[in-house]
Amino acid sequence: MSYIRSKAFDETGYVVLDSYDQAADPAEWRDLEYVDWKSSGDTRFAPLASAFGEMECNGFWNHTPPRTDKDGVWVQANVEKAPILKARAEEPGANIGRCRVIELQPNTYSEALYNLHQDDNNRLNPDGTGWIVRGFFNLSDDPESFLILREDRFDPDTEVRIALAAGTQVIVDTQRFWHAVWQKGPEPRYCLITSWESGPELDAYIDAKHGDPHYATVPLDPGFVDHAQAEVRRRLAERAAILAAKGKAGFGGSRDPEA
Numbered sequence: 001m002s003y004i005r006s007k008a009f010d011e012t013g014y015v016v017l018d019s020y021d022q023a024a025d026p027a028e029w030r031d032l033e034y035v036d037w038k039s040s041g042d043t044r045f046a047p048l049a050s051a052f053g054e055m056e057c058n059g060f061w062n063h064t065p066p067r068t069d070k071d072g073v074w075v076q077a078n079v080e081k082a083p084i085l086k087a088r089a090e091e092p093g094a095n096i097g098r099c100r101v102i103e104l105q106p107n108t109y110s111e112a113l114y115n116l117h118q119d120d121n122n123r124l125n126p127d128g129t130g131w132i133v134r135g136f137f138n139l140s141d142d143p144e145s146f147l148i149l150r151e152d153r154f155d156p157d158t159e160v161r162i163a164l165a166a167g168t169q170v171i172v173d174t175q176r177f178w179h180a181v182w183q184k185g186p187e188p189r190y191c192l193i194t195s196w197e198s199g200p201e202l203d204a205y206i207d208a209k210h211g212d213p214h215y216a217t218v219p220l221d222p223g224f225v226d227h228a229q230a231e232v233r234r235r236l237a238e239r240a241a242i243l244a245a246k247g248k249a250g251f252g253g254s255r256d257p258e259a
């Protein structure tokens, strides 16, 4: 047995869909209730679907009974304020797990590289069922900011930078890619993130939206990239030393921040 995966991801592991006319919709995300998550303070989430419909963001595997990232339950207080966002998450007709709006405060390129992580979306996902991938629909207009994808965490040559204008729609195998967002600001970034189960419904949706597995990455000065990469290595080494001093193993910075 193996997981059901979308052919659209075979080549690169991501697809960029047709852009959405975000400006035509009300800014529903401004009315939602956001909850702090973990200790970072940089990131908050407004849950639209959670494990049991509660106003919380925990991974479904951290609940009792633990389960995989499927069969999310709508959070009434938030979906009442965001019927269009709910409809967009439902449009593919694929099973939905976690669905939320993320609020990300401005950061730097090196901070984004430090935050690179792989998601843990398929924990407890039964073999033979659909692989969980994630949709990122940018709501705020951040054309100078990037969704950063890397096949190899420490190899900038594998990096794809997708600009985040309002209405940008990307679906990513986030368990395959190291990913993070560089939000230049000065305002926070808002994005609808939905876990979908791969299968014929999602395939048809990707086809209908002309999912493109290639994106002409936005260039960055190589010296700037090298400098940021060195900074990340320094921070990771520093963190590893602190953990070693406490007698804990760990490399730091790589854990799924949403797990």
Ligand SMILES: [Fe+2]
Binding pocket: 117, 118, 119, 174, 179, 257, 258
């Ligand atoms: Fe992630």
